[in-house]
Amino acid sequence: xxWELEITLLIxxxxxxWLSISTRSLLTSAVTLTVFSFLxxxxxxxxxxxxxxxxxxxxxxxxxxxxxxxxxxxxxRQSPEKPEPxxxxxxxxxxxxxGALLIYGSTGLxxxxxxxxxxxxxxxxxxxxxxxxxxxxxxxxxxxxxxMVTVILADYRGYDTxxxxxxxLAAGLICFLILRTTRERRERERRKSDRFNR
Amino acid sequence: xxxxxxxxxxxxVSRILSPFIMLFGAYVIAHGHYSPGGGFQGGAMLAASVLxxxxxxxSRISELQFKRAWGTPLGIAGVSLFFxxxxxxxxxxxxxxxxxxxxxxPGVTGPMLRSLSILxxxxxxxxxxxxxxxxxxxxxxxxxxxxxxx
Numbered sequence: 001x002x003w004e005l006e007i008t009l010l011i012x013x014x015x016x017x018w019l020s021i022s023t024r025s026l027l028t029s030a031v032t033l034t035v036f037s038f039l040x041x042x043x044x045x046x047x048x049x050x051x052x053x054x055x056x057x058x059x060x061x062x063x064x065x066x067x068x069x070x071x072x073x074x075x076x077r078q079s080p081e082k083p084e085p086x087x088x089x090x091x092x093x094x095x096x097x098x099g100a101l102l103i104y105g106s107t108g109l110x111x112x113x114x115x116x117x118x119x120x121x122x123x124x125x126x127x128x129x130x131x132x133x134x135x136x137x138x139x140x141x142x143x144x145x146x147x148m149v150t151v152i153l154a155d156y157r158g159y160d161t162x163x164x165x166x167x168x169l170a171a172g173l174i175c176f177l178i179l180r181t182t183r184e185r186r187e188r189e190r191r192k193s194d195r196f197n198r
Numbered sequence: 199x200x201x202x203x204x205x206x207x208x209x210x211v212s213r214i215l216s217p218f219i220m221l222f223g224a225y226v227i228a229h230g231h232y233s234p235g236g237g238f239q240g241g242a243m244l245a246a247s248v249l250x251x252x253x254x255x256x257s258r259i260s261e262l263q264f265k266r267a268w269g270t271p272l273g274i275a276g277v278s279l280f281f282x283x284x285x286x287x288x289x290x291x292x293x294x295x296x297x298x299x300x301x302x303x304p305g306v307t308g309p310m311l312r313s314l315s316i317l318x319x320x321x322x323x324x325x326x327x328x329x330x331x332x333x334x335x336x337x338x339x340x341x342x343x344x345x346x347x348x
Binding site: 050051053054055059063066067070144145146147149150151153154155158159166171173176180 | 273
């Protein structure tokens with residue numbers, strides 16, 4: 001649809017990704033990574049997936065950047081000096097070969113938004129009602145909610161969203177258990193430092 | 199983290215901006231039925247508003263806004279709210295997460311009931327995401343804050 005805009009976004013995205021892996025300053029790397037996330041969010045919006053773009057902008061470009069920068073401040077600012085890699089030519093060849101394979105594979109994919117693609121046909125190849133067209137036709141009547149994506153996330157696919165929440169909770173609890181020190185340990189360390197100060 | 203330069207401009211701007219980001223996050227959660235967004239995005243924005251003050255002012259001032267101890271309980275409360283909506287449908291004789299059986303409000307049935315329980319779920323998701331993102335931030339920085347206290 002907006003292929004000029006998409007090409008511009010993708011060129012800048014590739015540049016940001018290249019910069020973030022080639023620079024030695026980790027802080028620059030983190031910032032260019034958030035730039036990459038933001039460009040990806042914009043390109044999701046041009047594809048019409050506004051909800052996904054919103055999530056990418058808030059989480060990828062916002063919160064993840066903060067976490068990465070904290071991690072950098074707590075560890076090292078610069079990536080270590082790397083020795084010159086051996087077997088440079090074969091590696092490059094393997095990389096190019098793999099890229100060519102991916103591009104060849106992508107030619108077999110259906111066009112975006114193609115109503116006649118095998119995935120989007122209604123009835124589906126198995127002769128049943130296509131889930132996507134069922135959602136599009138019935139979301140408003142089923143849940144009185146104009147935003148179809150919300151109905152799919154919270155109602156039709158409620159299990160998936162619940163699972164997602166449990167995964168997030170598990171991640172938070174794991175950070176809590178690994179990183180947060182207990183009161184006894186804190187007391188012990190304080191006593192040790194008191195003794196040291198005296 | 200590195201020594202913080204106390205800049206009054208950063209402090210003031212972050213303190214003025216934070217409530218507006220929070221308001222927009224609440225709007226995104228509540229308006230998810232009609233516009234892009236929903237619990238996850240709104241919750242992440244609520245978390246971002248808290249993290250902004252934490253980054254700019256340090257957690258001693260930011261604790262006035264959102265206590266360090268609240269993050270994990272808030273996350274658990276959000277997930278429990280989501281789970282409770284599903285379980286309530288079971289208690290009223292339906293299937294798990296079948297919102298048509300969520301008869302907590304008298305007089306509301308059918309599509310409106312499903313719409314309403316979607317709102318409850320979105321609020322639960324928003325609380326969970328906000329609480330957990332803030333608690334991960336606090337866990338990452340805990341050691342330094344402790345040293346600051348001493």
